[in-house]
Amino acid sequence: MEPSATPGPQMGVPTEGREQSPEPPDYEDEFLRYLWRDYLYPKQYEWVLIAAYVAVFFVALVGNTLVCLAVWRNHHMRTVTNYFIVNLSLADVLVTAICLPASLLVDITESWLFGHALCKVIPYLQAVSVSVAVLTLSFIALDRWYAICHPLLFKSTARRARGSILGIWAVSLAVMVPQAAVMECTSVLPELANRTRLFSVCDERWADDLYPKIYHSCFFIVTYLAPLGLMAMAYFQIFRKLWGRQIPGTTSALVRNWKRPSVQLEDQGQGLGAEPQPRARAFLAE
Template sequence: MSGITVNLDCEECLSHVANTTELHLHPDLDEDDELLKYIWREYLHPKQYEWVLIAGYIIVFFVSLIGNSLVCFAVWKNRHMRTVTNYFIVNLSLADVLVTITCLPASLVVDITETWFFGNTLCKVVPYLQTISVSVSVLTLSGIAQDRWYAICHPLMFKSTAKRARKSIVLIWVVSCIIMIPQAIVMECSSLLPELTNKTSLFTVCDEHWGAEIYPKVYHTCFFIVTYFAPLCLMVLAYIQICHKLWCQQIPGSSSVLQRKWRTFQCSAQAPAPGESVRVRTSTVCAEIKQVRARRKTARMLMVVLFVFALCYLPISVLNIMKRVFGTFKNTNDRETVYAWFTFSHWLIYANSAANPIIYNFLSGKFREEFKAAFSCHCFGQGQKQTKRTRTRTSTDSRKSLSTQVNNMDSVSRISDQVV
């Protein structure tokens, strides 16, 4: 997360290369070739699990790029999808696209070769962009949780609008770019074997260089708290209250609530016609039931997104704290296992970017409809007609469903009026 390389500071793992280098530091070409072949065979050639990792990176790259692009396109294309929550979702997708394009290829090369090939400038830029995307993602999820908390638990305290959402998104990017500047300052290229510097760029690492030992401990502790632990705790508390409001409290639809609302309507109405009174009551209750169900679906989708984010970023957060704060891996005896954990945790970060569009597809009917329309159209005209037919059919079905609900509620109301 903070820093794209996995420099475990393991002297034992490079001792053999150092000894071999001392024996072959002669201008003889054959000896240099022999040394490079040894390095390739023992350190650079992908191992079995790394071939699996390469395939996983390729799959994640295309799924993330295509899926998040479709999310942005769906909201941009359809005016009815330009809600406050969807604005934040688009911002989350943009952060995922950023990290996928700029950081995933470099991370794959570094994890496989254990070498930074891209120079000192990109050594500062790539980790900086990566940490910005992490900050943008967690702040966006926090903004979504706050918006849903106000809308459901305290609707009269704060009125959320699209204009405020856009301002919040701009603020999120500005804050993320500012607070992650130290990450760009401390990243520098260095060679694990200085005697090979003029011969090859192998074993060049892009890592943090702090002035004193206390600085990385303070920075990474604050980084963990600000970008993971504290926002996650606040979001969990917000969604607990949202769940309690939507699922645990009485909502419109139960008989007691219906009768209580209908008595209120009957007392407050100024002598309307009987049929009109029932129709007004049932329409109001149906609208409330529909709103609660829509909010439940949205809350369920957002909670799954939050859970996947917490799960994917947990390994790298813990490993970074163990490495940077406690220095756990300085003298490790099982370097291969530790290195495998780091490479897998890096892959999980990018897998989270690919997972979000899949979650939207399964848990949001609107996004699923747009994704299907994008993939099913073989030509522009045919796809446009099919999309219009689908939307018309959906609109007709929803009207039929609503009228059916109203008729059913009319029947229930008559029975309830007779009982009351």
Template sequence: MEPSATPGAQTGVPAGSRQASPRPPDYEDEFLRYLWRDYLYPKQYEWVLIAAYVAVFLVALVGNTLVCLAVWRNHHMRTVTNYFIVNLSLADVLVTAICLPASLLVDITESWLFGHALCKVIPYLQAVSVSVVVLTLSSIALDRWYAICHPLLFKSTARRARGSILGIWAVSLAVMVPQAAVMECSSVLPELANRTRLLSVCDERWADDLYPKIYHSCFFIVTYLAPLGLMAMAYFQIFRKLWGRQIPGTTSALVRNWKRPSDQLDDQGQGLSSEPQPRARAFLAEVKQMRARRKTAKMLMVVLLVFALCYLPISVLNVLKRVFGMFRQASDREAIYACFTFSHWLVYANSAANPIIYNFLSGKFREQFKAAFSCCLPGLGPRSSASHKSLSLQSRCSVSKVSEHVVLTSVTTVLP
């Protein structure tokens, strides 16, 4: 983040006095040591920030890599939704591996240390990753909306999903080119530019003050506000469809049957000893499908909510800074610096949060994560875990059989 005051005011050294009096030979070296020791060296609370960045870096890289490996190794997990989740993980890996270290150093030292070329590349890749994440979440919401609310209008396939992913990357790479074009690296102290990269800044340079206002207003609407609004509408309709008894012949039939259990006791006793009707089995498959869709919808809604919360602070701060020109002559510089630093960390924390969400809300991903960690750490009690797993599988099978008998017999009495 660039300094908001002049170097003389920040360091306490009057600029006029330095120009009036001749400098000793070691003045520049002593001045640089002073800047590093009292201004640029991490403070105590910044060490906490460094630890938080390192934790996010490790969790994001390991978690998103496991997500990609889980889908790649298991053919039954290669669904349309999981293809988009893998693309989301690839974007998170990109922004974590390339952009997070640079962002950490900039937030701590308030200096750009990577030269002119990377000043254009790293912000460009960060903008591309944001665009990929937003377009991927939008594609997931659109796919789920068609599959649940309008299944006859559009048939999603793995081939179409791969084509959509290629289109997402192509659009993101093309649309974010202006971000790389306007980025330039400059030194706050030009007389020390050849001696050190400290107090160098990588920031946007526009020909007119109107252009950044238009650009960042459009950026905020296109990459945050409009997609969130459309996705919220899509998931609201999905929620009504899955939880509002909108699926024909599913919830209504069960409700009618379960409201009158005394009338069906004799028929249920006959149904337990006979084979259920084919329509009853189709009905049970429909119930299972609805439950699976509910679990997937819950997970995707949580992913969208976490994304909205993590990207909200930096989106609002960028609009206030670039569009409305705030924070240029702010008196409480440390508070503003802390807000921007925390908002940067939240963006990367979103990349680490997604694999955790998959682990808690998706049984398939959770099993694959456990299998991966058991292979890497075989000494974590494999015997006890194996016995526990077999016991849990037996209990699940027994419970599943009982529930299937109850549902099948109930449906047999309801369906003619």
């Protein structure tokens, strides 16, 4: 009798109760976990940096907000200088609320995590706030120069101060448009671009190498060199004006203070025969 043929398990045919082979590990996920654990997670010194950023954030936000509220609620504080100081505070609030958190995350993770749209918006607002702060300081110096060196030439009013502030913001918003146009978000690891935003970089992309040199040179002149020269000349002339002239009221106050001792010396001279009068009168003559 021929043995009955019993079909045994064949290669490649799954059978019941047979264990499936484990799936191959996802090397991309393993790589991302490695990056987070050993590279992106904050180190000890980075926690110190985080604490410093948080302290600066709250101090700057609360302090500048209180300055704005103080001028807004007290009408007697709405002077020309205080209007410009409020404008400085608004620029600082803009940097603190929008740019500071993004800068902290970029410093810690070394990646841009906010996408393409914010890659254009945040650097643009940061450049605008810098321009507003610098131009405001320049207008403060110019206002003080007019008030001290040429008090009758230009009358500074709160209305003109508000107009100057609007002009500062308009110029800053217009001049910094190229900053938003050239910012692009790219990934250092293109194969992981669809999986994660880690190692994405927000940086300038120019069509020609000559353009960034021209732009950054103009940026340096407009936001640093020209305002620095203007403020240096204004405050130097203010210093010369105040240093070279006697403060009004000083001579009359000095004479009033020395009248009483001189009268006493005359009375004493008449009684004792002393002669302190010429010295006192000589001092008054000087």
